[in-house]
Amino acid sequence: MAHGPAKGIGRWLFATNHKDIGTMYLWFSFAMFLLGGFFAMVIRAELFEPGMQIIKPEFFNQMTTMHGLIMVFGAIMPAFVGLANWLIPMQIGAPDMALPRMNNLSFWILPFGFALLASTLFMEGGAPNFGWTFYAPLSTTYAPPTVNFFIFGIHIIGASSIMGSINIVSTILNLRAPGMTLMKMPLFAWTWLITAFLLIAVMPVLAGAVTMMLMDINFGTSFFNAAGGGDPVLFQHVFWFFGHPEVYIIIIPAFGVISAIIPTFSRKPLFGYSSMVYATSAIAILSFVVWAHHMFTVGMPLAGELYFMYATLLIAVPTGVKVFNWISTMFRGAITYETPMLFAIAFVILFTLGGFTGLMLAIAPADIQYHDSYFVVAHFHYVMVAGAVFSMTAAVYYWLPKWCGRMYNEALGKTQFWISFIGFNVTFFPQHFLGLAGMPRRYADYSLQFTDWNMVSSVGAFIYGASQLLFLYNVISTIRSGEKTDDPKVWEGAEGLEWTLPTPAPFHTFSTPPDVK
Amino acid sequence: MATNPVRKTAVWLLFGGIGMFCFALFVLPPLYDVFCEITGLGGKTSGPYTQEQGAQQNGAQQNGTEQRPVDLERVVKVQFVATNNGAMPWEFKPLVQEVKVHPGQAQKVAFYARNATRRDMVAQAIPSVTPISAAKFLHKTECFCFNNQPLKAGESADFPLVFFIDAELPRTVNTITLSYTLFDITKQGTEQKAEQSTGKNTEQDAPPLAAVL
Ligand code: HEM
Ligand SMILES: [Cu+2]
Numbered sequence: 185m186a187h188g189p190a191k192g193i194g195r196w197l198f199a200t201n202h203k204d205i206g207t208m209y210l211w212f213s214f215a216m217f218l219l220g221g222f223f224a225m226v227i228r229a230e231l232f233e234p235g236m237q238i239i240k241p242e243f244f245n246q247m248t249t250m251h252g253l254i255m256v257f258g259a260i261m262p263a264f265v266g267l268a269n270w271l272i273p274m275q276i277g278a279p280d281m282a283l284p285r286m287n288n289l290s291f292w293i294l295p296f297g298f299a300l301l302a303s304t305l306f307m308e309g310g311a312p313n314f315g316w317t318f319y320a321p322l323s324t325t326y327a328p329p330t331v332n333f334f335i336f337g338i339h340i341i342g343a344s345s346i347m348g349s350i351n352i353v354s355t356i357l358n359l360r361a362p363g364m365t366l367m368k369m370p371l372f373a374w375t376w377l378i379t380a381f382l383l384i385a386v387m388p389v390l391a392g393a394v395t396m397m398l399m400d401i402n403f404g405t406s407f408f409n410a411a412g413g414g415d416p417v418l419f420q421h422v423f424w425f426f427g428h429p430e431v432y433i434i435i436i437p438a439f440g441v442i443s444a445i446i447p448t449f450s451r452k453p454l455f456g457y458s459s460m461v462y463a464t465s466a467i468a469i470l471s472f473v474v475w476a477h478h479m480f481t482v483g484m485p486l487a488g489e490l491y492f493m494y495a496t497l498l499i500a501v502p503t504g505v506k507v508f509n510w511i512s513t514m515f516r517g518a519i520t521y522e523t524p525m526l527f528a529i530a531f532v533i534l535f536t537l538g539g540f541t542g543l544m545l546a547i548a549p550a551d552i553q554y555h556d557s558y559f560v561v562a563h564f565h566y567v568m569v570a571g572a573v574f575s576m577t578a579a580v581y582y583w584l585p586k587w588c589g590r591m592y593n594e595a596l597g598k599t600q601f602w603i604s605f606i607g608f609n610v611t612f613f614p615q616h617f618l619g620l621a622g623m624p625r626r627y628a629d630y631s632l633q634f635t636d637w638n639m640v641s642s643v644g645a646f647i648y649g650a651s652q653l654l655f656l657y658n659v660i661s662t663i664r665s666g667e668k669t670d671d672p673k674v675w676e677g678a679e680g681l682e683w684t685l686p687t688p689a690p691f692h693t694f695s696t697p698p699d700v701k
Numbered sequence: 702m703a704t705n706p707v708r709k710t711a712v713w714l715l716f717g718g719i720g721m722f723c724f725a726l727f728v729l730p731p732l733y734d735v736f737c738e739i740t741g742l743g744g745k746t747s748g749p750y751t752q753e754q755g756a757q758q759n760g761a762q763q764n765g766t767e768q769r770p771v772d773l774e775r776v777v778k779v780q781f782v783a784t785n786n787g788a789m790p791w792e793f794k795p796l797v798q799e800v801k802v803h804p805g806q807a808q809k810v811a812f813y814a815r816n817a818t819r820r821d822m823v824a825q826a827i828p829s830v831t832p833i834s835a836a837k838f839l840h841k842t843e844c845f846c847f848n849n850q851p852l853k854a855g856e857s858a859d860f861p862l863v864f865f866i867d868a869e870l871p872r873t874v875n876t877i878t879l880s881y882t883l884f885d886i887t888k889q890g891t892e893q894k895a896e897q898s899t900g901k902n903t904e905q906d907a908p909p910l911a912a913v914l
Contacts, residue, residue, distance in 0.1 A: 282707045282710075282711070283707065283711060286711075325787070346718050349714070350711050350714045350715060350718075351711075353710060353714055354707050354710045354711045354714070357710050358706050358707045358710060359707075384714055384717055384718050384721070385717070385721055386721070387718070388718050388719070388720075388721035388722035388724075388725060389721055389722075389724070389725040389729075391722055391725070392721075392722050392724075392725025392726040392729070393725065395726060396726065396730070404889055407730055410786075410827045410882070410884065411786070411825045411827065411884030411885075411886050411889070412825075412886070412889065414730075415733070415734075415737075415745075418729075418730060418733050421729075421733060422725060422729055425725075425729075483833065484742075485740075485742055485833060485834065488742075
């Protein structure tokens with residue numbers, strides 16, 4: 185076991201080491217983040233002014249669709265899988281992931297899935313233009329011919345995610361070091377265990393949805409075609425049966441990251457560890473029974489509206505427990521504000537704000553007004569960007585010194601934080617106003633009264649976009665020339681097995697399991 | 702390496718995933734249809750109304766040959782809407798905009814359709830009822846929507862519809878809108894939709910109706 189990494193490109197192509205695979209996932213997801221971010225810049229540039237400026241409406245639709253698909257499936261999800269690869273074995277005292285060769289496969293099919301998806305941009309008929317939610321019949325009867333590439337792309341991406349999840353569950357359930365009981369695991373491992381179960385349950389449903397589309401389009405079935413006895417509303421049910429758990433798949437690992445960072449910089453153990461575990465599980469279970477809050481306007485009967493409204497409101501309870509625990513952890517702690525902590529605190533504030541707008545949307549009679557408006561866009565960017573993306577950024581600043589044995593530049597990190605924080609809020613806060621004033625989402629143009637806030641929002645978006653380039657610069661310069669550190673703990677307040685390992689973390693760790701008291 | 706317990710966990714999870722895929726593909730769609738059928742949600746009316754169904758529903762009035770009670774006290778307004786789906790080029794409209802009926806009383810109406818194009822086409826009409834809570838109280842004994850409707854180039858036809866409103870219709874409903882959307886299914890051919898018109902068409906339950914008409 186004494187050998188180090190292989191030389192040359194073979195190290196990456198045939199990688200089975202969890203750290204190498206984690207690194208590849210992280211870089212891949214960052215590349216996708218930049219690509220999706222570029223599409224967002226195109227969208228915001230077009231929306232800077234009313235009227236059509238730089239692109240055609242058809243292309244605008246392709247941009248919103250590709251932006252959503254790439255950010256959800258290409259940026260956020262693989263980023264957390266990368267983090268899981270790096271951290272879970274080190275946190276539970278395992279030598280590697282349980283299924284290293286499948287790990288290699290699940291990473292390496294991803295680039296092909298996204299190549300299929302992105303290649304549609306250059307094909308006749310253009311990229312998918314039906315929105316990231318790809319409602320039938322837009323995505324079947326009226327879809328561009330490239331829709332088949334989209335479908336196979338989703339199949340591949342889904343297979344990758346399912347394999348990744350099987351690996352994570354197998355690792356956590358079988359490879360924990362002696363003495364590492366489930367209730368001693370760091371919350372990041374816990375949140376990923378729950379997320380992986382969610383993924384295994386709902387990614388196949390997504391695969392089923394696109395398979396039905398494939399058959400409707402190519403083999404004359406009528407799952408979603410009313411003329412043949414099917415129903416397009418069925419599509420929405422199947423999609424959101426996947427879709428709502430999916431939004432928790434995106435945020436639950438972020439809960440784990442935040443639950444690691446806040447105690448470190450508050451120098452206090454996490455408040456209410458077991459209630460965190462139960463709250464996360466409750467959120468995961470509830471996420472299966474609230475899907476139709478995305479469908480309040482399809483013509484549900486009153487009983488359905490009421491049920492989905494109250495069930496959705498119920499999710500606020502375990503979510504509130506988590507926010508309460510984070511705040512209690514900080515309460516009277518000896519807090520310092522390093523970059524990861526700044527992102528974590530911003531997460532708590534902004535995610536909570538996104539939760540509140542979620543509650544507003546969950547009120548069925550109100551949602552009939554807000555549905556498909558910019559208010560919804562504001563809501564989900566608060567939870568997905570200020571939630572998932574901020575937590576990822578925090579995680580990279582927090583663990584990067586452990587990974588590469590070099591410290592990032594604190595001043596640059598803080599600068600990036602403030603630019604991101606301001607850019608983010610300038611972009612998305614005005615979108616609440618736009619939505620409440622009646623601006624619909626997914627249109628390439630808008631009426632004049634929406635101009636001012638759209639300009640503000642676009643300026644914010646360019647600022648936020650620029651801050652991500654600064655982030656890239658920070659990471660690269662840290663890896664290349666950051667100040668060296670060999671302190672195993674890196675952060676004096678950090679607790680957990682990964683901080684008992686040497687810094688930088690050697691290629692092989694815990695080849696003999698540690699003893700956990 | 703894949704020690705045994707690891708393999709066992711992985712295989713279980715894999716089967717779980719495959720199970721969910723089959724669930725989405727083979728269970729969810731039929732479940733959805735059954736659910737809508739039973740509850741009448743989705744505003745779809747069901748297939749041809751038959752005697753047995755009627756007997757089952759008003760279990761108390763056992764023998765199905767009995768005339769349906771007609772509730773002369775109550776009047777329900779039924780409105781008709783005809784829509785063309787997408788680029789369907791036919792002319793399609795109800796011959797009367799609305800009728801007033803007593804619950805239990807059979808009513809015959811017709812929709813006019815004309816294929817003004819130069820090619821032979823096949824259409825399928827899909828019904829939808831508003832309010833959706835009324836869907837399962839609107840019974841059709843004869844409907845052009847039970848089958849697909851071919852019209853030759855330039856041909857026109859009056860499509861018949863015979864229905865009655867169930868006496869059990871909730872008191873709160875006084876107006877029902879019955880809408881048909883006409884789909885062009887020329888491409889899919891004629892075999893489509895066969896499964897939906899399961900009932901052996903309308904002949905059997907004709908007598909009582911014929912009597913009323
Ligand atoms: C207390 C928690 C939350 C509640 C009550 C809530 C509620 C809702 C509701 C009712 C909608 C539908 C709005 C509409 O389309 O009219 C919605 C949309 C959405 N939510 Fe949330 N939400 C919550 C948290 C989250 C989280 C944590 C995420 C993801 C990280 C998320 C992601 C989304 C997304 C992506 C959409 C829009 C989907 C689309 O139509 O494209 N939400 N939310
Ligand atoms: Cu949801």
